[in-house]
Amino acid sequence: xxxxxxxxxxxxxxxxxxxxxxxxxxxxxxxxxxxxxxxxxxxxxxxxxxxxxxxxxxxxxxxxxxxxxxxxxxxxxxxxxxxxxxxxxxxxxxxxxxxxxxxxxxxxxxxxxxxxxxxxxxxxxxxxxxxxxxxxxxxxxxxxxxxxxxxxxxxxxxxxxxxxxxxxxxxxxxxxxxxxxxxxxxxxxxxxxxxxxxxxxxxxxxxxxxxxxxxxxxxxxxxxxxxxxxxxxxxxxxxxxxxxxxxxxxxxxxxxxxxxxxxxxxxxxxxxxxxxxxxxxxxxxxxxxxxxxxxxxxxxxxxxxxxxxxxxxxxxxxxxxxxxxxxxxxxxxxxxxxxxxxxxxxxxxxxxxxxxxxxxxxxxxxxxxxxxxxxx
Numbered sequence: 486x487x488x489x490x491x492x493x494x495x496x497x498x499x500x501x502x503x504x505x506x507x508x509x510x511x512x513x514x515x516x517x518x519x520x521x522x523x524x525x526x527x528x529x530x531x532x533x534x535x536x537x538x539x540x541x542x543x544x545x546x547x548x549x550x551x552x553x554x555x556x557x558x559x560x561x562x563x564x565x566x567x568x569x570x571x572x573x574x575x576x577x578x579x580x581x582x583x584x585x586x587x588x589x590x591x592x593x594x595x596x597x598x599x600x601x602x603x604x605x606x607x608x609x610x611x612x613x614x615x616x617x618x619x620x621x622x623x624x625x626x627x628x629x630x631x632x633x634x635x636x637x638x639x640x641x642x643x644x645x646x647x648x649x650x651x652x653x654x655x656x657x658x659x660x661x662x663x664x665x666x667x668x669x670x671x672x673x674x675x676x677x678x679x680x681x682x683x684x685x686x687x688x689x690x691x692x693x694x695x696x697x698x699x700x701x702x703x704x705x706x707x708x709x710x711x712x713x714x715x716x717x718x719x720x721x722x723x724x725x726x727x728x729x730x731x732x733x734x735x736x737x738x739x740x741x742x743x744x745x746x747x748x749x750x751x752x753x754x755x756x757x758x759x760x761x762x763x764x765x766x767x768x769x770x771x772x773x774x775x776x777x778x779x780x781x782x783x784x785x786x787x788x789x790x791x792x793x794x795x796x797x798x799x800x801x802x803x804x805x806x807x808x809x810x811x812x813x814x815x816x817x818x819x820x821x822x823x824x825x826x827x828x829x830x831x832x833x834x835x836x837x838x839x840x841x842x843x844x845x846x847x848x849x850x851x852x853x854x855x856x857x858x859x860x861x
Contacts, residue, residue: 489728496742501724503734505653505682507573507606507629512742514750514770515570516604517563520548521588525578526612530635534657534698536691537577550751551844557594564599567754571604571628580609580618589625596626604628608655614641623648631655631684636667639674646678653682653734658723660688660703660715665723672727672735682734685724688716689740711740756839762800763812771836771848775816777809779830784809787828791821816853825853 489501496512498504510516523541525532535542547554549563564572572595579588592605606629607622614632622630622645629651632642645652654675656668668685675683689711690698698713706712720737728735752770764772777784788804792811802811815821816832825832834856836849 491724491728494742496746498736498738498742499721499724500734500736501728502732503682504736505606505629505631505651505684505734506604507571507631508684508736508738510569510571510604511573511747512750514567514747514752514754516751517549517560517567517569517572519560519572519574519591521574521576521579521584521591522547523577524581524584525576526581526610528610528612528635531610531633534659534688534694536689536694538693541577542693551840557591560591560595561598564595566758567751568758569754570602571606574605574607576608578610578612579607580611580614582613585618585621589621592622592625592627606631606651608633610634611638611641614638614644616644619644619648623650629653636671639671642675642680643678646680651681653680653684655684655686657686657688658716658720658737660713660719665719669723669727672723672731672733676731676733680733682736685720685735685737687720687737687739688713709740711744752839759839759841761803761810762798763802763810765813766839767836770839772839773813773834773836775811775813775832775853776835776850777811777816777825777830777832778807779828781807783828783830787824787830791824791828817856822853 491499491501493499494504494512507516520541523537523544523546549560552559552563554560554563574588574591576584578584588607595603595605605627607627608631611632611634627650630645632654633656634641642652654671656671658668659665672683688703690703690705690713691711704714706714717737717739724735724737749770753766756766756770756772760766760772764774767773777787784804784807788809792802792809795815797811802809813834816825832853834851834853835847838844838846838848
């Protein structure tokens with residue numbers, strides 16, 4: 486019998502005994518997600534529910550988090566922006582025959598550029614995994630590998646054992662009898678060969694796979710936009726059932742961890758790195774600032790006759806693209822609002838994602854007239 490107490494993380498995931506090191510960093514937003522490309526062998530056991538968008542699937546395009554990148558230097562830039570402690574390599578399939586060399590190159594490059602504690606983990610379906618590939622990954626410096634194999638390839642996982650890297654699996658909890666039975670067998674198999682962990686992911690329904698999932702009878706959990714009904718309940722019941730019969734670290738990861746906690750924490754880290762002096766980072770990791778709009782001549786007069794009298798540090802406001810940007814808390818004063826009206830200008834409080842250029846998105850634009858917390 487082994488210890489089987491259930492714990493809850495700050496990201497609303499549950500675990501028994503422990504969670505993989507890669508997950509610890511992800512929950513804190515400390516990992517860059519390196520999407521190598523959308524190339525994959527499309528194995529039958531997972532291709533039917535693959536959540537990858539059509540924009541990425543089967544495409545030779547690489548992303549570091551949300552940013553399309555061209556080479557290792559671009560990935561390194563994103564690592565530095567969010568002050569990451571690691572990278573997770575995914576796809577597609579990072580170990581598809583045509584991807585192996587690129588995957589190894591990234592691992593070797595990042596291990597040389599970052600310190601020895603920089604953590605790299607990788608996801609694979611294990612289709613073409615073998616002893617030689619396991620050796621190459623180990624020598625390159627891979628810290629953790631997560632398998633998502635079909636049953637005929639379970640034995641391939643053995644090649645990763647005793648190679649100086651943590652070995653486990655990451656699979657969705659598909660809530661039907663057949664898949665749950667196979668998953669339970671898989672957990673006991675992992676335990677038998679002395680793997681370290683299994684991550685059980687909440688089954689996700691999204692635009693790319695929604696029609697297929699609905700045709701197979703899967704439903705959305707009430708009150709959610711992506712969680713498949715009964716997946717979480719099945720995962721927690723399964724963990725309870727197998728916990729005392731295995732020594733594996735068991736971790737259940739809900740969609741909210743990835744789509745809320747992980748993203749929020751990563752956004753916060755990125756926002757702090759790129760924010761202008763007039764921007765504030767909110768609790769969701771978004772950038773908040775005020776934006777004044779109107780005719781350019783009026784904006785210039787307003788800047789020279791009103792803003793200049795505020796004695797703000799020069800970098801606390803900006804005049805570009807026919808707009809004035811300044812801290813959000815300045816325009817909420819009544820005197821400032823009266824001056825805006827005099828110059829026939831509009832002012833908005835802007836909330837936006839922590840990016841620049843083509844990746845930036847305004848998530849909320851509120852007219853100052855709707856904000857009723859004016860101060861004298």
